[in-house]
Amino acid sequence: MSQSPQPRAERRSLYKAFAASLSGTSLEWYDFAVYSSAAALVFGDLFFPSGDPLTGTLQAFGTYAVGYISRPLGGIVFGRLGDVIGRKKVLVATLLLIGIATFGIGLLPTHASAGALAPTLLVLLRFAQGVGVGGEWGGAVLLSSEFSAQSQRGFWASAAQVGPPLGTLLANGVLAILAGVLTPAQFLGWGWRIAFLLSAVLVGFGLWIRASLEETPVFRELSERGERPAAPVREVFRTQPRALTAAVLSRVGPDVLYALFAVFVLTYATKTLHMSRGEAVTAVLVGSALQIVLIPLAGWLSDAYGRRRVYAIGAVGGAVWSVLFFALAQGGMVSLLIGVIVGLFFHSLMYGPQAAFVAEQFHARLRYTGSSLGYTLAGVIGGAIAPLAFTWLLAETGTGYVIGAYIVVACVVTLVGLGLGRAVVDDVDEAVDPGAMAVK
Known part of the structure; x- marks a missing residue:
């Protein structure tokens, strides 16, 4: 039976x-993008001073990883x-936890004025950020997807996925x-x-929107x-282990690919x-701006042609492009720009359908927990260690092709997760589908 349009209300x-x-999610990723950019550009000097620039960068990215490692607790x-x-x-x-932690980082003393206390406080606030993010993503996905009809879930659930490029765009723009x-000197000193x-502005706007929502x-x-x-x-662990495994593995490739093209x-x-x-x-700004359009488009395509098909095309394309990127990037600014845009295009093909795919693996009554666990556990084995691994591999081998191989493996893991996942929702999801409820 076809569904009639939902009422205006x-x-x-x-x-x-x-x-x-x-x-x-824009606030979440504004916070994380500001941190990742600062970790790459200034935190090594400000919080982890060392005579070896590589050591400072590794330590700065180590605190970046803390934000991922703490996510399962939030989940x-x-x-x-x-x-x-x-x-x-x-x-x-x-939303409050993420915003307060990020605002607090902006008030921290540096190593020059507070010694070891400065990096300690940075790690603690980064940990708090991660706890908040661990609980944010699963709920944000459900917030939009559970108001939508099943046949449009890929598009509407992609709202949570647009947050990363929009947040990255805002952060890097600022x-x-x-x-x-x-x-x-001014930027390093206080800018x-x-x-x-x-981030306080985004927190206020987000709270205003969410307070009025049913x-x-x-x-x-x-x-x-x-x-x-x-x-x-x-x-979830007892009754839905396959769903959880599929959710975790499917997310590894996108996390690692994003770590390359938006962070490292x-x-x-x-x-x-x-x-x-x-x-x-x-x-990064240009690639992120394009993702604001590409991610919802990929979500819509997954409604029309299937989540796993669109997702898999992104995984295969991302694996191949990651190897080609390191040869292309040697050509200068234009080549780097093309490399980042194409890399984030393939990331969008995975990231757009991802929210609906992960949520649909779980029974509706366990969906927040299952989605959050899948998201956060994947972050630990995917995005958390990727910038550290990239930095170390490049320093040890002197070539980016090893990093490309790393991403190929991550994308293969994602394809395995897609194979384990289910492509359709079950009867209990049908029973509470908003589109079905609208015609009662």
Whole structure:
């Protein structure tokens, strides 16, 4: 039976949910992009001074990894709460935690004035960021997808996925403006702090949107039927191990690919290719701007042609392009720009369908917990160690092709995850599908 259009009130709720999902993940990735850019450009000097620039960069990226390692804790705590007390309440808490931690980083003393206390506080705040992010993504995905009809879930769930390029665009744009109007000494001395302090604006906007949002129709339906779980974390591990494995493995390739083309490329371009900081940031900005359109497009394509098909094309293309990139990048700024754009294009083909694919692996009553665990566990084995591994591999071998091989392996892991995953939702999801509820 075909579904009739959703009533106007439900469409307004869907649009509001899309905005709430997008604003939260944009803040999340603004914070993470500001940190990753600062880690590549200034944190090594400010918090981990050393006579060896490589050591400082490795230590700075080590704190970047802490933000990933702490994510499973956030996934467990907030994922459980999201399935028990609801999506909306948890997402307000995660937004506040991420925003406060990022604002705090902007106020930190440096190693020159506080010694070992400075990097210690940096790691603690980075850890808190990661805990918040661990609970944010799963809820943001459900916020938009659970207001949408099943046949459009790929597109609407992609709201959470647009957050990374939009947040990256905002973060690098702010850093580029600061680097352009300030001298290097001013930027290193205090200018970088402004980018972190500006997160307060995004927090305020996100809270305003989320405070006026209703609970998702899926969670309301589950509550009315008395199907909220008592111990969702234990239940996910006990009853849905294949779904969790598929969710984790499918996310490894996109995480690693993003670590190359949006994070490590800043270090590679400035320190290996000897380009300016502005040129490196510009390449990431252009690629991120295009992703704002490409990611929803990929989500829509997954609705029309299947999640796994679109996702797999991105994985294969990303693997091949990562090897070619290191030869292309030697050609200068234009070549670097093309390399980043194409790399992020293939990332978009994976990232657009990813939210719906991961959420659909789990029973509706366990979906917040399962999605959060899949997201956070993949981050530990994928995005957390990738910049560190890239830095070490390049220093040891002197060639980027080894990094390309690393990404090929990660994309193969993703293809295995796609093979394990299921392509259709089950009966309980149909029963609480908003599109189906609209015709009752």
